[in-house]
Amino acid sequence: MRGDADIATTAALFADQARVRVLMALGDGRTLAASVLAAEAGLSAQGTSAHLAKLREAGLVEVERSGRHRFYRLAGPEVGEVLETLARLSPAQPVRSLRAGTRAQAVRFARTCYDHLAGRLGVAVTAALLDQRALTATDGIDSTERRPEDKISQPLAGHPYELGPxxxxxxxxxxxxxxxxxxxxxxxxxxxLDWSEQRHHLAGALGAEVAAAFDRQGWTERRTPGHRALRLTDTGAREIGKRLDVRLSE
Incomplete structure (x- = not known):
């Protein structure tokens, strides 16, 4: 026989601020590496691993292996629903720093993945190329969404696109x-498969040349020398918006 649900045990997991930050980072359905979770939650690698272990043990998060790496996601939509319900019932936290405008968010917005565009910008440009028939999907799915066989943060072994008319x-x-x-x-x-956006972005020779063209024309620029985070310039935002109907803001 089984007794009533042990709500208090599960609720205790949501009573830790750091652990909630880990859950909130996963709350939009992404599957992220522990290092990315640590950056977004503002925690140490050791602290993040400890919280993830407890959340896995409780069945609130799942882990997916991709090569030597591990990626984490919420165990199901019901966990996200609990987060949303608690958020609606909870007071807003005071803003005490500018940490959210930091490297983690900058990398997620726009970055280079080797020599091509990634992040929100890379995914948006790829989707626009599909919308404007520069690319054509060959599997009947006219979007850049993740396919079931795609491995996270890896080049796709096979891809469902070809050049469009x-x-x-x-x-x-x-x-x-x-x-x-x-x-x-x-x-x-x-x-x-873009790790932060969970959608496809263009790579290969064409992807590298698109990134190079944006750089040559001053549409993108490095935030700091040697770092992969990119800034979309005012000129870039205007020209990409005009030519691809892509409008992004950080």
């Missing part, structure tokens, strides 16, 4: 010479 025109408008890029020995089309 308007590729040359759309890419020329972005400053990319498609014929020249196609002559390179590197594969023209490759895609990654």
């Amino acid at each position: 308007d590729a040359e025109t759309v890419l020329r408008d972005l400053g990319v010479d498609l014929a020249e890029v196609a002559r390179r020995k590197r594969p023209l089309l490759r895609f990654c």
Whole structure:
């Protein structure tokens, strides 16, 4: 026989501020590495691991292996529903620092993944190329959403895209010479599953050239030398908005 649900034990897990920050970082449905969770929650790696162990033991989070790495997500939509309910019932916390405008958020907004665009910017540009028929989906899913077989934060072994009928025109408008890029020995089309956005972003020779074209034209720039976080300049926001109908703000 089983008794009543032990609500107090589960509720105690939500009574720790640091642990709640870990859950909130996962609350939008993403699957994140412990290092990313630590950055977003403002915790040490050791502290994050300890909280994740307790949350896994309680069945509130799940882990997914991808190569040597582990990625964490909420165990199900019911956990997210609990977070939303508690948020509605709880007072707002006072803002005591500018930490949220830091590297973690900057990296999530726009960054380089090797030599191509990633983050919200990279995913938005890839989706726009699909919308404007520079790319065409070959699996009947006309979006950049994650497919069931995709591994997190890895180049896709196979991808469901090919060049679309308007590729040359759309890419020329972005400053990319498609014929020249196609002559390179590197594969023209490759895609990654973006770890922060959980959607596909363009890689390969074409992805690298799109990123290079944005940089040449002053549409993007490094936030700090040697760091992969990018800033979308005012010119870039205007031109990308005009040419791709992509409008982003940090």
